[in-house]
Amino acid sequence: MSASSTVATTARPPTTAPTTATVVRIFPLHGLTDGQRSLLRAAQQEAGAVYTECMQAHRIARQTHFPWPAYSDLHHLTKGRHPDLCAQSVQATCRAFDRTIKSTIANRKAGNTRMRYPWKERRYQPIRWPAQALQRKRNGARFPLGGKGKDRRYVDLPVRLPRNAGACQIVWNHGQYELHACVMQKVAPAVSVADAPQARACIDFGEIHQAALVTDTGKGLIVSGRGIRTIKQGRNRAIAELQKKQARCTRYSRQWTKYQRARDRINGKTERRVRDLRHKGTRLIIEAAKKEGVRDLYIGNPHGVRRHQTGHHHNQRMSQWEYGSDIRYVTEKGGRAGIAVRTGPERGTSSTCPNPACRHKQKVRGRDWRCRLCGGSWHRDLVGATNMFALASEDAAVVPVPERRNTTYRRPGPVALGPRARIGNARRSSPGRGLRGTPFPAELITSAASHPPGPGSAQAPPGAGPGGQALGLLDGHGSPRAALA
Numbered sequence: 001m002s003a004s005s006t007v008a009t010t011a012r013p014p015t016t017a018p019t020t021a022t023v024v025r026i027f028p029l030h031g032l033t034d035g036q037r038s039l040l041r042a043a044q045q046e047a048g049a050v051y052t053e054c055m056q057a058h059r060i061a062r063q064t065h066f067p068w069p070a071y072s073d074l075h076h077l078t079k080g081r082h083p084d085l086c087a088q089s090v091q092a093t094c095r096a097f098d099r100t101i102k103s104t105i106a107n108r109k110a111g112n113t114r115m116r117y118p119w120k121e122r123r124y125q126p127i128r129w130p131a132q133a134l135q136r137k138r139n140g141a142r143f144p145l146g147g148k149g150k151d152r153r154y155v156d157l158p159v160r161l162p163r164n165a166g167a168c169q170i171v172w173n174h175g176q177y178e179l180h181a182c183v184m185q186k187v188a189p190a191v192s193v194a195d196a197p198q199a200r201a202c203i204d205f206g207e208i209h210q211a212a213l214v215t216d217t218g219k220g221l222i223v224s225g226r227g228i229r230t231i232k233q234g235r236n237r238a239i240a241e242l243q244k245k246q247a248r249c250t251r252y253s254r255q256w257t258k259y260q261r262a263r264d265r266i267n268g269k270t271e272r273r274v275r276d277l278r279h280k281g282t283r284l285i286i287e288a289a290k291k292e293g294v295r296d297l298y299i300g301n302p303h304g305v306r307r308h309q310t311g312h313h314h315n316q317r318m319s320q321w322e323y324g325s326d327i328r329y330v331t332e333k334g335g336r337a338g339i340a341v342r343t344g345p346e347r348g349t350s351s352t353c354p355n356p357a358c359r360h361k362q363k364v365r366g367r368d369w370r371c372r373l374c375g376g377s378w379h380r381d382l383v384g385a386t387n388m389f390a391l392a393s394e395d396a397a398v399v400p401v402p403e404r405r406n407t408t409y410r411r412p413g414p415v416a417l418g419p420r421a422r423i424g425n426a427r428r429s430s431p432g433r434g435l436r437g438t439p440f441p442a443e444l445i446t447s448a449a450s451h452p453p454g455p456g457s458a459q460a461p462p463g464a465g466p467g468g469q470a471l472g473l474l475d476g477h478g479s480p481r482a483a484l485a
C-alpha cells in the first residue's frame, strides 16, 4: 500500500507544450465514524481479493507458459464476483494490476531484472474510483461501494472535492485513511526562448543543504535541508523511545497497540511535514531557475554517496535522505515550467577545485571548500554544482562559482517548534523574512529604559502588558521582562 500513498504527480513531457498536468492532492480523512471505517475496511479487503485473483491468474499463466491475461481477461474474470465493491472500483483495481505488469515488463526490459512480477496475496488494497463514479454533496462526497439498483450502498465522506477532481482512491496510511484525488492543474506557460536567454543550470543535492543550484548566469541558490533533518532526528528519537517501551509489552496487547498508534501518528506527521518542506524547497529551486531563464537543468544523481559505510549515525542519516523524491519533484515541477531536466553522474564534482587553472583534488572538510593548492575558498555546496557543468556537456564553457553576493540562502519553509521548545524566548523566525512579526522599535526600548512609563502611558505599544506596565526592559524578542528599575 505504501506505493500508492506517495504523492505522485505526472506532467506531460515539455516537448508537447503542456497546458495541463495531473497532480495528486491528499485529503486526510479525520473524524470518521466507526460505521464509515468498517465500510471502508470491508471495501479494502474486497479490493485486496480482486487484486489477489488477478495475481493468481497471472501467476498461473506465467508458470504454465500460457498467454498472459490482458486487462479484458482480468475484467471478465473478476466481473460480478465482488458484491462488496462497486463495479467501477473492481475495474479500477484490475487496471491498476495491469499497469503494474506493464511497468514491470518495461523495467525488466531496461535491464532491471530484480523487479518481480506480482506474487504476493494482498489482504488489503486501496479502494479506487474513476471520476464518473463520484457524487458531490453539499458537505462532502458520496462514494459507491456495491450492490445494485435500490440496494446500492454508499459511503458519504466529509471531504470537499475540488471541482476538477478526477479519479480518487482511499488509502490507509500511517494509521489513518487518506483520500488521494487526481486534480487537473493548469501549467504556467513555458519560458519563451525569445524573452529570456537560454541559460543552463546544475543542481547538487545534499543532506545538510537540500539542494544547491548554480546557473551559468552567475547566480547561486542554496536551500537548507536542516529543517528536514531536525524533523527526522526528532522522529528517530521518539520512535526509539516507543520501541523500547513496546519491547516490554506482549505483542498485540492493549498497551502495545497504544504504543503502535503513537508510532503511526509520529511517522505520519513526520512524513507529511518532510514532504511539505521537500515540495517547498524544490519549488524555490525551480522558481529561481525560471527567473534566470534556465532551459536546461542537470541534476547530479547522488547514488553511491549513500553506499559508503560511515558509521551507524551517519548511515542512518544517509538512508533517510530522500534524494529520489527531490529528483522527482524537480523533474515534475521543471516539466511544468518548460525546463528540460536530466540526471547524470556527479562523480568527483565535490572533491575537485573549481578553479580552471588548478583542478586540485582533495577531500572536503567542513562547509567551506578551501583549496590547499591555489588557496581559493568557496561554499562547499556551490563547488559541487559548479563542477557539474563539465559533466552536463562536453562543450561546456567554464562556469565560475557564484560570488557570495550573488548567492541566496533560503530555508524551504518554517519548521514549527514543538510545544516544549516554544516555552521561553525561543527565536521563532520564518524563512527569507528574518524574525517573524514586526520587530520592536529600538527607540522605544531605549526610551522605555531611561524613563519607565507610568500606568496608562500613551507611549506604551499595544500588547505590552496590562495597562502598559512592566515595560522596563525587553529581552529583544518582544516579551516583557519585569522592570529592573
Ligand SMILES: [Zn+2]
Residues within 6 Å of the ligand: 353, 354, 355, 358, 359, 360, 371, 372, 373, 374, 375, 376
Ligand atoms: Zn585550487
